[in-house]
Amino acid sequence: MPRIDGVAKVTGRARYLDDLDAPGVWYGATVRSTVAHGVLEAIDLDPGFDWSRVVVATAADVPGQNYIALIENDQPALVAVGKPVMHVDEAIALVAAPTKELAMAAAKAVRPRVRGLPAVFSVEDSLAANEKLYGTDNVFKQFMIRKGHASDADFEAVIAKAAHVIEGTYYTSPQEQMYIEPQAMMAEWRDGRCHIVGSMQCPYYVHKAMKPLLGLGAEDVVITQSVTGGGFGGKEEYPSMLAAHVAVLAKKAGRAVKIVYDRDEDIAATTKRHPAYTRHRLAVDQRGDVLAIDVDCVMDGGAYLTLSPVVLSRGVLHAAGPYRCPVVRVRGRVVATNHPPHGAFRGFGAPQTTFAYERQIEKLAIHLGEDPLQLRKRLALRKGDTTATGQELGFSVGTDEVIAAVERVAGPPPVREGTGPNGEPLRRGRGYVFYFHGAGFTGSGESRLAGRATVARTTSGRYEVRSSSTDIGQGAITIFTQIASQALGVDASLIDVIDPTTSLVPDSGPTVASRTCMVVGGLVERAAKELREKLPSAPAGEEVAVTMQYEPPPGIHFDDATYTGAAYPCFGWACCLVDVTVDLDTYEARVDRCVQAIDVGKAINPVIVKGQIEGGTLQALGWALLENIVYREGKVANANMTNCIVPTFADAPDLETILVEVPYPFGPSGAKGVGEIPMDGPAAAVANAVGDALGCAFDGIPILPEVIAASRARWS
Amino acid sequence: MSSAYIRPRSLAEALDAKAQHPDWMVLAGGTDLMVNATHRPEPAGILDLWRLPELRGVTMTDVLTIGAGTTWLEVEHHAAVLERFGPLAAAAREIGALQIQARGTLGGNVGTSSPVGDSLPVLLAFDAELELASAARGRRRIPYREFCTGYRKTQLAADELIVAAHLRPPATRTRTTWRKVGTRRAQSISKVMGAAFIELDGDVVTRARVALGAVADRPIRIAAVEQAVTGLALGAKAAEAARAALRSAIKPIDDVRSTATYRRDVAENLVARFFS
Known part of the structure; x- marks a missing residue:
């Protein structure tokens, strides 16, 4: 089935937030901190500027509580006078004006006075806690997994018995989502209600945040998602901040106000993937079987807690990898720094720890002299095995299928040495990874969320799917239409997936965590099936609606206190092969070929699924080789598309995507999550391949040409 | 934007306007603007000056003349450029994306005079001549190698416009080459780029011009390399002579795109490759 939203998007008919206008709308602009850490002493207005034509808002204008409600309420919408400034580009004041130009001029004429304090930019300095940014130790959150041992002493005793211990520390860099549409939001107050429309993944996150901030009840805040040009996690939590800004401005201006970020502002001020340092020890016996895995991961959370604990949780839960191991210790910490808050990004903590464990497995293969893919095959988890949290894998484990799929197409490895068209010497190499990704919310999250979705036959005789799951380019509208059409037994043209507006759709949970098809699609399927049964006895001309609420599959239980049990309802499984060529004149590594075999349970729309995998793969390859956020004194120094590099199609290799289907019995038609998994593995595959080409280890990303040049002394 | 705006219909009108408003910005293609x-x-x-007829077009007589208002798309598809000025076509293809190549012009690249201007090392390697004009003094020609005087500074007088560039085609025994090393494979800004024009007698270098971009405050010729390789046969020895001569000839910088060390290493490799 072709994408329902496709034609409107490629012909320019789709109306993004910037295309929407309310009568008399004004434009907002944001006054931001230029200081990474300090105290806001005053906000001065340039007396030479004509302030009569604009509206200025500060923290004093926030009608309710000045915080962005999320996990903790530590992040203000606007820094209040007398309160701390925690990062560069933090919002201090807002202006609105009839034109963008005037708003920008006014923003420049607002002069915050900040008394500087010592700032913290590294996780080492944060952990040293000489400067206290959060609590007494700067640790936002810590998690601990223990499997097969009671104490650290027990654990070390197992390590001591090992025949080999592979040890390394791995660094993964911050990454910009670079959605094609920048953050954009518009607010208007009508009859005491605040209506907010904008580019977002999670309307109910914004709804939750606006209630205390605006001092309104649930009915008086209406959040609507506009057509959204990509999110990748970047529009998971940040839109609440922007919604707060337009809502406060609209209230003070007494008219609709919109803000569409300039690209540079978007890169500078919004969330990035958490940079992470992961120390990993892998202890094996004489036969090369894994005895123990020890992981210590530290992520830089940035200035506020935001979603960091959840990102860390996913990182920790994936850190031991999809390998059999009786004894596992994983410690994860996310710490406060004076960087802008890091946040959600496709993969959500898992790519960071996946990079570490797949570099470790590669080193083990080299150490043992064993074929890297065969070693992975030998050690991999299969049905009946238990994960690091003791979750017994009862179903939908595609290990053998994904590895076999890659083996079938791998072919001989590339010839190691060669010469390029300019006479430059070349080195080639191959890398493999095997990895998994937990689908749906972490731990008990899905049960706590209790997401709901409705399918209705309306009075007009058409059918509506009502959910708060947003289409952010990933194909949710099309997939829900397909699922509902099949379950109802009606033609897809009779089905409308309505635009998510909090006054019209139930809370299906956020559009994150590879859960939209698997979890919410499952609710849509169940609701549609029940509706189909009800319809024959329902009176014609009346609306008939069925709402379903999430119930965990039998036997799925997670204990948050001990971090044991079923961390995810199920996992996706993947195997990836990457061939690279390194140009020894320019030190550029180029991916020639990337094969991804991914177990998605069931591909409801294979074209969309392949698109998801190819996009996620390219994002991962970019992260591995090109993408680099340069922070200088806490400020993004390359906050523009010229210097904040993401891959173009010219950088994309030949992508071979193999869909493997090992059904998940509780997903719609057997489908499970696919959105994030392709992001997790390829970076390590690239590092493994570059290592293979040059004969030395690359334990950090991005593997920029500058990094390869500096490694020359280590090449074999 | 609320700037004043003039779109002259002829070069004469344009020169008058430039004389009257020497502080105005010239829009050649608008891509920098x-x-x-x-x-x-x-x-x-x-x-x-966009599409001003007297500034447009490529002509090939005994020299190649490129009007300052000619777009890179026009340059890269011109038969004479493809046949005899390969590095110029290659450089043109690396300027931004197709949309930028369809708007960006030779005059814009030369006038902006960015140290990372993609065409500029090629103009140096081909020892191009620039034709400039003013209402007061008429036309004059200067060697392009004298044009850039500092970071985005040029010899262009406040009342002058760039009219054209003239490039002599290489003789049959000439190796011309160009390579750009950017931040990615398309739509990227150079970290290092180099162009060479190497005249040969058999395999022996009789005269060489070597130019680099992104390693100094302006695109530069590397006289030390040119001298070091003259009289040597192409091959490992010439390559090493070029590399050694370059080592002390440039002082690249660290910035958000790359490092001084990397730029120096790669510049050496590129220059050595030109002569190997």
């Missing part, structure tokens, strides 16, 4: 729109102060006025 648009990038600067959100970052730099609004210009006092805009003098729009």
